[in-house]
Amino acid sequence: MMKKLVIAVVGLLFLAPTLGLVTVGLVMNSAVIACLSSPGLTVGNVPDSLVVTTVNGERFTLNKKQLTHAATIITMGSRIEGVTRDGVQIAIMAALTESTLRQLANTGTYPESVSYPNDGNGSDHDSLGLFQMRPQSGWGSVAELMDPEYQAAAFFGGSSGPNYPSPRGLLDIPGWQSMGKGEAAQAVEVSAYPDRYNNYEPVAEKILATLTSSASTSSTTAASTTTPSMTSPPPTDAVTKSSRVVFPLPEGSWVHTGDFGPRIDPITGESAFHTGTDLAAADGTPILAAADGVVTVAEFSGGWGGLIVIEHHIDSTTVATAYAHMWQNGIHVRVGDRVIAGQHIGDVGSSGRSTGPHLHFEVRPGGTYAEAIDAAKWLNDHDAADLPEATAGAGCSATTGGTS
Template identity: 70%
Template structure:
């Protein structure tokens, strides 16, 4: 639960939107008979190949190069505080899903990427490398992202991560230990296909047990015990979890819901949401699991996102307004999870400074708004002052 923060100066007015290598970066090359401790597991020799099978029954063979990239991911994780066996498995699942553990260039968007050691050429937007990270989303430069070790560090994230605090790595996802493995991978990757990652869980498990020691019955038992908390968490219907839309400690509430004087026009109007002042570029988080129904930029609203959720058996939409055009990181139709990084705080459209205008609309995208502070408080996501009266309509 976030702490109540004092009200500051008024910020802006907004209506309810109708919205809308083969370069190996190992510290010790595992194929050279070296070993490296990984959270009490040790990386050993990399085999020439490994046949694996996905959860949906598809079998294929990974070659030595792909397995060496896997060893890089494991080795990098072993040096980061907070990265356990589950976190390493999630990273492997993500890289398997995104690139099949191949270091991919993208010469169509970045011709220079072909000058770096690689395992082939990709063509997904401006994505690069093992985890298909995008320079335009702030993950790093082309040179950095063509380094497998750098990509692994970026995926794991945390305060020592090269991309901290945004885009978020695994350690930057609130409550990741209580989430399903695939959910965590999706929260980092922000993919248009969020259900793909779990398909590679048995593949990641086989890679871990093959490339590391301690893979007898004891290790298998440990893996089952650790994974069970993620399975249980997923079964708990994470769709009912609500989180605050900005990271704790990054914001100050500057306007509440209801009647007010527009700070730009000076007219009496109705404020359809709450304003949360935050530094330009602060990450915006999805308040709950849902589907993106609006992700666009226009002159009035600036960059805005709307997500529809199913909570307590009912549809409710949340709106996020004032991002810069480049600060929108989801697309219409994307499935998102609670706490997922969806955009960056900006000051576009009808705005007087960097902040998030946040709305809640029971019934869906185009329904009438209610007080977001009360809604967040009711769902144990905040401790905010609530408006004493609510709006009767939306007008400038």
């Protein structure tokens, strides 16, 4: 016995360095960390409504009941080990696509389903609930699937999921973290229309940003290209103080094409007021934060297309800068991110009401939703540029476009 013990001790001595390397490898491997972590999301107040816009430009309003179901999905995901923030967003995308975040009965196949709390009646085969899960496919009983918490747990799946090992939930899909979000949602739902989930990616991101109050631990970084969304700005005392102002595009990469003030709109041909300064640049040119600050808007919608707004504290006052017309994947920050002057926050695009790749840049003294002033003058006053300032009749070139 003693001889075996001595051999075991010697063996451990030889293995110790290797075990140490394995431990270090696990600690340093971000993919492993992301896989093992929970999203750390906390649901705050659920608003009465939320206006959202899909990738296809469809604009609609979610009511409090729909947002409450989204809150349930977020809460369930935050309790399950291995579900990242991206995983929660995928689940919301799936529920938006399948039911528009409604807990649907199906009286045509299961008349008893209407006796459970529901938001209306569906009619797709024998599908039920938020994720349109089918009892005949093994997702659960009618009673189970008419429970939003059960449906969310089933969608996330994993070894502790109610449907393990089949049908597969998100955690049961090998490599789901490296898939596109729509692709991952399709892998769980196995829909006959696999491409439709991507349409709701910005909607799901806006819901997440609106309902959650804490930072996530995600497989993506703060510079994720996932389309973020608008939420309420942080309180003024949270805005980073800054004295340095930089030009929002790299030197030599841009041409000044549009001034602040009255102009002829290049799209409608009618008289309009241009609220920013337009700087034409090649598609994909890095957009830089003009000063240290906190991101208060990061969304893709409407005439702005890809829009980022950052609040700064400069000269003892709060001022916001806005950057518009990025492509959906050209936004590299999220609401709540703290950025520094000159940080790469996005890429020049031509989305929204735009006739060519350019940056529409605005300055809004007072904060995110305040009225804009002449951005060229503001940059000049802060020694960040030597731009011509607004004159009567100034406007954007028809080849570079602008916003309304």
